[in-house]
Amino acid sequence: MTPHRMTSSASVALHRLLVRQLRRLELDPQRPPAPEAWNRLLEQVSATYDQADNDRYLMERSLEVSSTEMRGLHESLSRKALMDELTGLPNRRALVERLEQLVASQRPDGPAVAVLFIDLDGFKLVNDSLGHEAGDELLVRTASRLRSVCRAEDVVARLGGDEFIVAGSFATAEKARALAEQIAVELGVPLTIKNREVVVSASIGLALSRVEDTVPAVSTDILLQRADLAMYASKRSGRARLSVFDTTMQLDVDRKLRIVSQLRTAISAGQLTLRYQPLTSLAQQRIIGAEALVSWQPPGSPLLTPADFVPIAEEYRMIADLDVWVLREACRRAARWSPGHGIVTVNMSVQTLDSIDLVTLVRDTLAGTGLLAGQLVLELTERAYLSDAPAVLANFAGVRELGVRLAMDDFGSGQSALARLRTVPVQVLKLDQSMTAAVDQHEESAAIAGAAVSLGHALGHRVVALGVERRAQAEILRALGCDVAQGGLFGPAAGPEALDPLFASEQTSEQTPEQNAEIATG
Numbered sequence: 030m031t032p033h034r035m036t037s038s039a040s041v042a043l044h045r046l047l048v049r050q051l052r053r054l055e056l057d058p059q060r061p062p063a064p065e066a067w068n069r070l071l072e073q074v075s076a077t078y079d080q081a082d083n084d085r086y087l088m089e090r091s092l093e094v095s096s097t098e099m100r101g102l103h104e105s106l107s108r109k110a111l112m113d114e115l116t117g118l119p120n121r122r123a124l125v126e127r128l129e130q131l132v133a134s135q136r137p138d139g140p141a142v143a144v145l146f147i148d149l150d151g152f153k154l155v156n157d158s159l160g161h162e163a164g165d166e167l168l169v170r171t172a173s174r175l176r177s178v179c180r181a182e183d184v185v186a187r188l189g190g191d192e193f194i195v196a197g198s199f200a201t202a203e204k205a206r207a208l209a210e211q212i213a214v215e216l217g218v219p220l221t222i223k224n225r226e227v228v229v230s231a232s233i234g235l236a237l238s239r240v241e242d243t244v245p246a247v248s249t250d251i252l253l254q255r256a257d258l259a260m261y262a263s264k265r266s267g268r269a270r271l272s273v274f275d276t277t278m279q280l281d282v283d284r285k286l287r288i289v290s291q292l293r294t295a296i297s298a299g300q301l302t303l304r305y306q307p308l309t310s311l312a313q314q315r316i317i318g319a320e321a322l323v324s325w326q327p328p329g330s331p332l333l334t335p336a337d338f339v340p341i342a343e344e345y346r347m348i349a350d351l352d353v354w355v356l357r358e359a360c361r362r363a364a365r366w367s368p369g370h371g372i373v374t375v376n377m378s379v380q381t382l383d384s385i386d387l388v389t390l391v392r393d394t395l396a397g398t399g400l401l402a403g404q405l406v407l408e409l410t411e412r413a414y415l416s417d418a419p420a421v422l423a424n425f426a427g428v429r430e431l432g433v434r435l436a437m438d439d440f441g442s443g444q445s446a447l448a449r450l451r452t453v454p455v456q457v458l459k460l461d462q463s464m465t466a467a468v469d470q471h472e473e474s475a476a477i478a479g480a481a482v483s484l485g486h487a488l489g490h491r492v493v494a495l496g497v498e499r500r501a502q503a504e505i506l507r508a509l510g511c512d513v514a515q516g517g518l519f520g521p522a523a524g525p526e527a528l529d530p531l532f533a534s535e536q537t538s539e540q541t542p543e544q545n546a547e548i549a550t551g
Contacts, residue, residue, distance in 0.1 A: 110122065111123035111126075113186070113187040115165060115168060115169060115187075116168055116169050116171075116172035116187050117172065118172050118185055118186050118187045118193075119184065119185070119186040119187075120186065120187065120188075121186070121188050121189070123186065124184060124186035124188070124194055124196070125249055127184045127186075127196070128142070128144070128184065128196050128249045128252065128253075129249050131184075131196065131197070131198060132238060132247075132248065132249055132252070135198065135238060139198075140198040140199055140200045141198070141199060141202070141205075141237045141238045141239045142196065142197070142198055142199075142237070142238040142252065143196065143197060143198075143199045143202075143205035143208075143235060143236070143237050143238070144194060144195075144196045144235070144236050144237075144252045144253060144255075144256040145194065145195040145196070145205070145208070145209050145212065145233055145234070145235055145256065146192070146194060146233065146234040146235075146236075146253070146256035146257050146259065146260040147175075147192070147193040147194070147195065147212065147216075147231050147232075147233050147260070148191060148192050148193075148231065148232045148233075148260055148264070149167075149171065149191040149216070149229050149230075149231060150229060150230040150231065150232055150264075150268040150269055151228070151229040151230065152164065152167065152168075152190075152191035152229060153191075155167055155222070155227055155229065159222065159223050159225060159227075160223075162223075163222045163223050163225075163227075166222050166223075167220065167222060167227060167229070168187070168191065170220060170222075171191075171193065171216060172185070172187065172193070174215050174216060175193060175195060175212065175215075175216075177215070178208070178211050178212050178215045179195055179197070179208065179212075180197060180208075182197060182198075183195055183196065183197035183208075184196040184197060194253070194256075195208070195212065199237075202237055202273075205235060205237065206235065206271065206273070209233050209235055209271045210271065212231065212233065213230070213231050213233060213269070213270075213271065216229065216230065216231045217229070217230050217231070217269070230268060230269035231269065232260055232263035232264045232268050232269065232270065233259075233260060233263060233270070233271045233272070234255075234256045234257060234258065234259025234260030234261070234262065234263055234271075234272055234273075234274065235256065235259055235271060235272070235273045235274065236252050236253075236255035236256035236258075236259055236273075236274040237273075237274075238252060255274040255278070255279070256274065258274060258278045258279065258282060259272040259273060259274040259278060260272070262278055285341050285344070285345070288337075288338055288341050289341060289342070289345045289347060291327050292325070292338060292341075292342060292347060292351070293347065293350075295325055295327065296350050296351060296354055300325065300326070300327070300328075301323055301324070301325050301351075301354060301355075301358075302323070302324050302325070302326075302524070303321050303322065303323055303324070303355065303358055303359055303362065303525065304321075304322050304323075304324050304522040304523055304524060305319035305320065305321055305322070305373075305522060305523060305524070305525060305527070305528050306319055306320045306322060306515060306516075306520075306521070306522040306523075307319050307515070307519045307520050307528070307531075308320065308372070308374070308493065308513050308514075308515055309513065309514050309515070309519040310512070310513055311503060311506060311507040311511055311512065311513065311514050312507065312512070316371075316519065316528075316531050317371065317372060317513070318371045318372030318373060318374065318404075318406075319371065319372075319373060319374070319528055320373075320374045320375075320376075320408070320515065321355060321358075321359035321362075321373055321374065321375050321376075322334075322335055322522050323335055323339070323351065323354075323355050324522075325337075325338060335376075339351070343378055343380060346380060348378040348380050348381060349378070349380060349381040349384050349385055352375075352376070352377055352378055352381040353381075353385070353390060355375055355376070356375050356377075356390065356391070356394060357394050357397075357398075359373050359375050360373070360375075360394050360395065360398045360400045360405065361398045361400075362525045363398075363400055363404060363405075364398040364399045364400040365525075365529070366528065366529060366532040371404070371528065371531075371532040372403075372404045372405070372406060373400075373404060373405060373406070374405075374406040374407070374408050374436060375405070375406070375407055375408065376407075376408045376409075376438065377407050377408065377409050377413070378409075378410075378413075379409065379410065379412055379413035379416055379421065382409070382413060382416075382418075382420065382421040382424045382425075383416070383418050383420045383421050384420070386424075387424040387427070387428060388423075388424060388427030388428055388430075388431065391405070391407075391428055391431055391433055392431060395431070395433075402431050402432035402433050403432055403433075403434075405433045405434070406433070406434045406435070406436050406457065407428060407433060407434070407435055407436065408435075408436045408437075408438040408457075408459065409435065409436070409437065409438060410437075410438050410439060414437055414453040414455060425453075425454045426454065429454050434456045434457065435454055435455045435456060435457070436455065436456065436457035436458070436459055436493070437453070437455045437457065437458050437459065438459050439459065439461040439495070440458045440459055440460055440461060440464075440481070440485075441460055441461045441463065441464045441481060455490060456489075456490055456491060457490055457491050457492075457493060458481070458484075458485040458490045458491070458492050458493070459492075459493040459494075459495055459515075460478065460481055460482075460492060460493065460494050460495060460511075461495060461496075462495045462496025462516070464477060464478050464481060464494075465478055465494045465495065465496055465497060465502060465506065466496055466502075468502055468505045468506060468509075469499060469501035469502050469504075469505050475505055475509070478494070478505075478506065478509060478511075479509040479510075482506075482509050482510050482511050483510070486510065491512045491513065492510075492511050492512050492513070493511075493512065493513040493514070493515060494506045494511045494513070494514045494515070494516075495515050495516065496515075496516045497514040497515065497516035497517075497518050497519070498516050498517045498518055499518060500518065502518070503518055
């Protein structure tokens with residue numbers, strides 16, 4: 030279509046539209062309008078313009094309102110993105126932004142930036158016993174307490190959970206420590222929540238951007254990491270205390286991470302070995318079994334004992350993989366002890382009981398190796414027996430049904446819940462060496478050990494003494510009625526080959542597996 034034809038068509042359409050509008054107003058397009066009709070036309074045109082003005086005004090106002098609402102919504106979302114919703118404190122993102130500003134603005138000869146990493150001791154207990162609302166109230170009031178103690182220029186933030194951060198510039202390390210001590214005192218004051226008195230404490234880690242004048246400033250991420258490491262040092266030291274970061278903490282973490290990485294490879298590559306420490310019947314003066322102890326020699330490194338890497342495996346939640354390997358290997362080897370008279374004890378972590386189906390593992394392992402259930406004893410710490418986790422309790426019951434015996438390791442080393450001993454499914458108490466070390470030197474030590482032996486027997490348990498190094502110790506423990514002893518006096522931990530002749534000897538082969546197990550575990 031040509032432009033001329035488009036213009037002509039548009040003109041025709043416009044002419045027809047005008048004609049229809051004039052007829053609606055009772056005007057004849059071919060004649061001049063009467064005054065009344067002309068007035069109606071002017072009124073109609075004027076009304077149309079007025080309506081158009083109103084519509085345009087409303088549209089402009091609508092756009093203005095929408096823009097204002099959008100700006101307000103944007104500002105609100107921006108604030109929420111930088112604020113912890115529960116406490117109103119800055120969140121991690123806001124903390125990092127402010128901390129980066131502090132680090133960037135410090136001068137070589139000026140104040141250092143300090144970060145206090147604060148974790149509440151006892152928060153989980155409040156949350157579990159009084160409910161989440163009480164836990165939330167505790168967090169809100171903690172935030173208020175921190176604000177009341179800190180300076181106006183300090184950054185007070187919540188990372189999440191019961192973890193808080195205080196950051197600021199301090200002329201000296203002593204001033205930062207002083208603030209940390211003020212915070213610890215303030216947070217330790219009892220609170221009333223839901224008509225209950227609540228007492229918590231704080232584990233605090235302190236990190237400074239300059240450890241010494243010659244050390245350059247560090248980044249925000251490193252500051253937070255170091256404060257976190259120092260806080261965990263406070264936790265490990267007994268909680269409710271302040272720890273200041275030093276380079277040994279970082280070296281320790283680096284060492285642990287290296288061990289974790291190597292240990293994962295060692296388990297899959299078969300680099301671990303088991304050594305066995307004899308269990309000796311004090312009454313019969315003969316070896317009746319052994320405890321399996323895992324050892325590890327990383328390539329190019331000295332031999333590592335369980336104390337060197339088992340706690341690290343627990344801390345980094347690798348202990349279940351390690352426990353599974355030890356159980357299978359110990360049962361496989363013990364099944365070869367001809368004629369199978371020796372019992373074998375294997376340590377299990379509470380993490381393992383809470384994370385795997387131990388019953389199926391033990392059943393399959395016994396079936397696959399041919400070891401009798403009565404020859405296997407699983408050793409667990411007091412903490413495991415104090416657990417109320419459903420998975421742990423189910424594993425206890427299921428293992429007992431298989432005929433495998435359970436032992437409480439290092440009894441007396443922690444906060445023993447004596448009332449719980451009546452209900453936990455344990456057949457053996459292994460006295461911690463701290464209870465047996467001086468039985469031949471102090472009457473009080475002998476009395477304490479004797480009381481523990483009597484308690485165990487009263488509850489129907491066999492009692493094993495750990496750390497027996499001297500003949501006099503063994504004689505006194507035997508006189509006290511202790512059933513079994515373990516320690517250097519009866520031989521160091523040795524490879525499995527050293528035990529094969531013992532369990533094939535005439536004196537051992539006179540006993541059945543069940544009799545050996547009865548002597549050791551009742």
